[in-house]
Amino acid sequence: MAWWRQRTERGVAPWVRTRLRTAPGAAAAFAVLVLVTAFLAAALPRALDAYETKGLRQEIAGAPPAATSVELSAPQPGLEIAQSTREKAVRPPALAAVRRAALARLPAPLRADTTESAYGVRTSKSLVGLNRWLPVIDAPPRFTLAAQSELAAHSTVRGGRLPTAAGEVTADTRKVEAAVTEATARTLRLRVGSVIDVDGFGGAPLVVRITGIVEPRHPQGGYWSADPVLRTPGVAADPSLPPQFYWQAGLLLAPGAAPVLLGSQGQPELYWRFAPATERLTAQDVPGLVSRIASLEGGPELLRMREVAGGTAVVATDLETVVGSYTTTRAAITPVVAVGAFGIGAVAVVVLVMAGGLVAVRRAAELALLRARGGSLRGIAGRLLAETAVVAVPAAAAGLLLAVLTVDEARLLPAVLGASAVALLACAVLPVRAAVAHRRPRAHAERDDLAHARPGRRRTVAELTVLVLAVGSVVALRRRGASSAGDLLVSAAPVLVGLIAALVLVRLYPLPLRWAARPAARGRGVVGFLSLARAGRSSTVGVALPLLALLLALTTAAFGGSVLAGVSDARDRAALLATGADARIAGPGEVTPLPAGVAGAVGKVAGVRAVTAVRIERTAELSSGGAGAKEGLTLIGVEPALYARLARQTGLGAFPADVLKPKGTKGAGTGDVLNAVASPGLAERLGRAPRRITSLAGDITVRIAAVRSRTPAAPGADFLLVDAAGLTHSDPTTLLATGAAVDAPALRTAVRGAGKGLTVTLRGEERAALSDAPLQAGAERIYTTAALAGAGYAVLALLLSLLQSAPERAALLARLRTMGLTPRQSRRLLSLDALPQALLAASGGMLAGWATIRLLAPGIDLERLALATAAGRVPVVGASLRTDVWSLLLPAAGTVLLAWAVAVAQAWWAGRRTSITELRTGGMR
Numbered sequence: 001m002a003w004w005r006q007r008t009e010r011g012v013a014p015w016v017r018t019r020l021r022t023a024p025g026a027a028a029a030f031a032v033l034v035l036v037t038a039f040l041a042a043a044l045p046r047a048l049d050a051y052e053t054k055g056l057r058q059e060i061a062g063a064p065p066a067a068t069s070v071e072l073s074a075p076q077p078g079l080e081i082a083q084s085t086r087e088k089a090v091r092p093p094a095l096a097a098v099r100r101a102a103l104a105r106l107p108a109p110l111r112a113d114t115t116e117s118a119y120g121v122r123t124s125k126s127l128v129g130l131n132r133w134l135p136v137i138d139a140p141p142r143f144t145l146a147a148q149s150e151l152a153a154h155s156t157v158r159g160g161r162l163p164t165a166a167g168e169v170t171a172d173t174r175k176v177e178a179a180v181t182e183a184t185a186r187t188l189r190l191r192v193g194s195v196i197d198v199d200g201f202g203g204a205p206l207v208v209r210i211t212g213i214v215e216p217r218h219p220q221g222g223y224w225s226a227d228p229v230l231r232t233p234g235v236a237a238d239p240s241l242p243p244q245f246y247w248q249a250g251l252l253l254a255p256g257a258a259p260v261l262l263g264s265q266g267q268p269e270l271y272w273r274f275a276p277a278t279e280r281l282t283a284q285d286v287p288g289l290v291s292r293i294a295s296l297e298g299g300p301e302l303l304r305m306r307e308v309a310g311g312t313a314v315v316a317t318d319l320e321t322v323v324g325s326y327t328t329t330r331a332a333i334t335p336v337v338a339v340g341a342f343g344i345g346a347v348a349v350v351v352l353v354m355a356g357g358l359v360a361v362r363r364a365a366e367l368a369l370l371r372a373r374g375g376s377l378r379g380i381a382g383r384l385l386a387e388t389a390v391v392a393v394p395a396a397a398a399g400l401l402l403a404v405l406t407v408d409e410a411r412l413l414p415a416v417l418g419a420s421a422v423a424l425l426a427c428a429v430l431p432v433r434a435a436v437a438h439r440r441p442r443a444h445a446e447r448d449d450l451a452h453a454r455p456g457r458r459r460t461v462a463e464l465t466v467l468v469l470a471v472g473s474v475v476a477l478r479r480r481g482a483s484s485a486g487d488l489l490v491s492a493a494p495v496l497v498g499l500i501a502a503l504v505l506v507r508l509y510p511l512p513l514r515w516a517a518r519p520a521a522r523g524r525g526v527v528g529f530l531s532l533a534r535a536g537r538s539s540t541v542g543v544a545l546p547l548l549a550l551l552l553a554l555t556t557a558a559f560g561g562s563v564l565a566g567v568s569d570a571r572d573r574a575a576l577l578a579t580g581a582d583a584r585i586a587g588p589g590e591v592t593p594l595p596a597g598v599a600g601a602v603g604k605v606a607g608v609r610a611v612t613a614v615r616i617e618r619t620a621e622l623s624s625g626g627a628g629a630k631e632g633l634t635l636i637g638v639e640p641a642l643y644a645r646l647a648r649q650t651g652l653g654a655f656p657a658d659v660l661k662p663k664g665t666k667g668a669g670t671g672d673v674l675n676a677v678a679s680p681g682l683a684e685r686l687g688r689a690p691r692r693i694t695s696l697a698g699d700i701t702v703r704i705a706a707v708r709s710r711t712p713a714a715p716g717a718d719f720l721l722v723d724a725a726g727l728t729h730s731d732p733t734t735l736l737a738t739g740a741a742v743d744a745p746a747l748r749t750a751v752r753g754a755g756k757g758l759t760v761t762l763r764g765e766e767r768a769a770l771s772d773a774p775l776q777a778g779a780e781r782i783y784t785t786a787a788l789a790g791a792g793y794a795v796l797a798l799l800l801s802l803l804q805s806a807p808e809r810a811a812l813l814a815r816l817r818t819m820g821l822t823p824r825q826s827r828r829l830l831s832l833d834a835l836p837q838a839l840l841a842a843s844g845g846m847l848a849g850w851a852t853i854r855l856l857a858p859g860i861d862l863e864r865l866a867l868a869t870a871a872g873r874v875p876v877v878g879a880s881l882r883t884d885v886w887s888l889l890l891p892a893a894g895t896v897l898l899a900w901a902v903a904v905a906q907a908w909w910a911g912r913r914t915s916i917t918e919l920r921t922g923g924m925r
Contacts, residue, residue: 020390027391033426034423034426035398037351042415043403043407044418046410049282050407050409052283054409054774055775056286056323064225065225066226066227068276068317069273070110070296070316070319072272072274072313073314074310087170090270092256096119103274109281110289110296113222113274116218116222117275118223118273119148119270120146120255121270123266124269126248126266127143127145127200127265130205131197134188137245138243139245140246141247143196143251144227144248144249145264145266146250147254147261148252154223155179155215156215158213158215159212162254163252169258174204174207175207176206176207176208177209177210177211178210180212181232182215183231194210196208200266206264222273233250234248296317297317333775333779337783339856342492343555343559343790344790348789350545350549351800352425353545354797354801355800356388358800364437377438380434384430384434385427388427392427393427396419470493470500473492474493494555494556497852498852506547546841549793551844551848553891554842554848554892558849559852560784561887562883566881567866571866574767574770575766576763580652582739583735583760584760585734585760586734590618590734592733593732602737606743608742609738612639612738613639614732614735615637622685634714635697636722638660641657646738647712652715660705675723677704678719678721683704683707696729700726713734742762744764747760795894798838798902816829838900841895842893842896846888846889846892850883853881854883861880
């Protein structure tokens with residue numbers, strides 16, 4: 001211990017500790033930069049995992065249980081088996097034993113939600129109810145009989161009691177008890193004590209006595225909705241011609257009464273239904289889940305199930321279809337997200353390199369002195385690596401921890417790799433930059449004036465290579481689109497375009513400096529000449545890296561902002577096409593006339609600016625001649641002036657109101673010919689000659705006067721728009737209301753007070769519903785983050801560029817002040833000194849962003865990203881990438897303003913210090 005203390009006291013202070021104490025502010029700023037970058041690098045893959053996992057779970061949870069449930073079924077035991085054995089096989093103990101064994105054999109990652117799963121015996125073919133008092137449509141009602149497990153746990157008794165199996169029920173029993181749901185009892189006029197005679201049980205019908213009426217506790221869960229007929233009766237049709245319609249409902253027997261179904265002609269079957277549990281599913285489980293489902297339906301896993309359920313058991317589910325829909329949507333969204341993620345990653349790399357380069361430039365004299373005194377490259381690089389790692393590694397670890405705490409339910413490995421890559425880059429930049437700059441000892445730094453620099457052959461070859469890659473990536477993206485997230489060349493297209501722009505601007509930058517320096521040298525003022533001379537003496541590396549960072553950041557921000565703008569436009573358009581206005585009020589199916597006071601009540605609601613009443617006839621028919629064939633169409637009767645104004649305001653097929661005014665032409669003795677506005681498809685069918693239309697509103701003759709692809713009353717259908725005054729029955733069936741901020745609760749209250757059964761559809765609610773899906777919402781958040789991070793890195797790149805030359809500018813300003821430079825001239829000098837590079841970056845960033853969007857727009861389809869799974873139910877005219885002016889202008893203008901503000905601030909600060917102090921601490925040439 002004494003020896004150690006002696007060595008410590010005699011030794012030199014450690015290098016790392018000395019350097020950190022010398023520049024604590026720079027070390028802290030570098031740590032913050034690494035922390036933020038590591039957080040983004042770790043949070044991005046975790047965010048991808050999180051929203052993809054959430055999207056998978058919601059896709060399965062939102063699908064009908066009939067599609068997602070995994071059902072293991074087997075036919076009734078064979079007739080060659082003893083009757084007692086057959087009956088024993090369908091009793092609850094035997095079925096429960098098979099259920100336990102089947103649950104254990106479900107292959108991972110497929111797991112069952114036992115609370116919504118069920119098992120039992122049912123008739124796969126419905127049986128006819130013989131009672132005359134049962135409601136009849138075209139044929140007597142039919143019933144599905146099911147002895148399903150755990151009825152008491154999934155229902156609340158609203159009348160009577162649950163059914164029981166009196167004694168030991170066998171296949172020959174002809175009297176059993178059953179329960180029905182409230183919906184079944186209401187539709188089929190059943191009550192406690194009702195007796196139903198069910199046909200299909202040999203010589204005598206089965207007598208079913210209703211002992212209880214139950215209410216499902218979770219009607220949308222798998223227990224009730226996997227076989228919806230047990231919960232809610234429906235109308236079915238037999239295959240005869242013409243078809244005969246009848247009610248189909250379910251009767252819930254006691255589980256112990258299952259043997260009675262063996263004596264029926266309803267093809268009884270045993271079933272074990274498993275609702276999928278989604279709380280443990282992740283996006284990475286999708287390939288395995290699809291594979292296991294396929295194996296269950298016709299592979300080794302099916303053989304394992306047959307070991308417990310019988311050799312003829314089958315497994316059926318549509319879960320693979322639901323997962324396939326999710327996979328299709330994810331595959332369409334992920335490549336678009338990859339483009340934005342690649343861009344922000346490239347910007348972060350350049351800014352980290354700039355930060356290391358700033359330190360290397362600041363310490364160039366120190367490192368040159370060490371090298372001149374015999375320091376080896378390995379020794380210097382090792383010391384620089386140690387002092388950088390002390391700051392960067394803990395900062396990257398903190399960024400990783402923050403990402404893990406912020407984003408949960410995601411894999412850890414990709415986040416660790418992202419943060420580790422940031423730490424490795426942050427640690428390596430300074431040593432590598434120093435080793436390259438000080439390969440050999442030198443007495444003084446060599447000048448690298450930008451205005452006199454001549455690019456070498458290697459640089460030319462490298463630039464041409466990048467140009468070829470950029471052209472190839474843009475062509476590939478335009479031809480096949482962003483179809484694969486793993487296609488790095490396509491994902492890097494915006495970055496490569498920005499890189500090409502930076503290389504071109506660096507080559508062109510000296511030209512305007514040379515042209516402007518000559519007249520400035522002959523002028524009387526000194527400020528302009530000095531600013532241009534200093535800009536021309538900037539090093540090539542000192543201009544290229546900041547310019548590259550700014551261009552990439554501005555391009556990424558413009559691309560991300562344009563994606564968000566395109567998504568927002570598509571959702572606004574889809575919501576408008578779903579409603580036709582800001583609010584839509586109609587009766588069921590838009591077929592019955594509205595009550596008289598509805599329009600007045602709606603017009604008084606706060607926020608409603610105008611109300612347009614229309615009559616919509618979706619069952620109108622066009623006589624096609626011949627054997628009396630009819631073609632269906634949608635006929636819309638409107639008040640021309642009001643409706644024309646609505647169409648103009650919404651931008652859906654605007655037309656002059658005069659188009660619909662009658663001309664008084666007679667149509668074959670059938671009355672006046674009405675002018676009409678038609679959709680393109682219908683106009684092609686009708687032609688220009690008068691045509692006869694038959695509808696509930698009256699028979700009319702129309703002539704096409706104008707063609708429009710959309711109209712507010714029926715945005716997604718072939719329509720025929722006429723003046724309602726020409727209809728025999730013109731009572732409106734739909735109201736279209738417009739207003740900037742419609743009070744939704746007040747509107748619904750007014751509609752309820754004016755009539756019953758009316759529906760209110762709001763454009764704002766439709767708009768919100770389109771962005772609720774986790775996949776789309778998560779991808780949109782990532783693009784928002786990319787746009788904001790791109791703007792932030794642009795600011796940081798500019799600050800690093802200005803800080804790199806700040807000491808030299810301060811020393812120059814101090815020298816000029818001793819020569820008589822006024823404070824006003826000092827501010828002008830520094831402002832003009834900072835503006836050339838800022839203006840170049842801003843103009844180049846706007847140009848590169850605009851070119852990137854125009855070049856890549858044909859290959860970027862935003863429809864899946866914008867419209868979620870609801871895109872199939874609303875008519876949409878594409879969702880393409882478009883240029884967002886604000887995303888181009890705001891970051892570029894902010895770059896110029898920030899550069900000017902920093903220059904003014906530095907001039908003000910330098911004016912507060914004495915020239916002697918600045919010259920002492922400067923010493924720069």
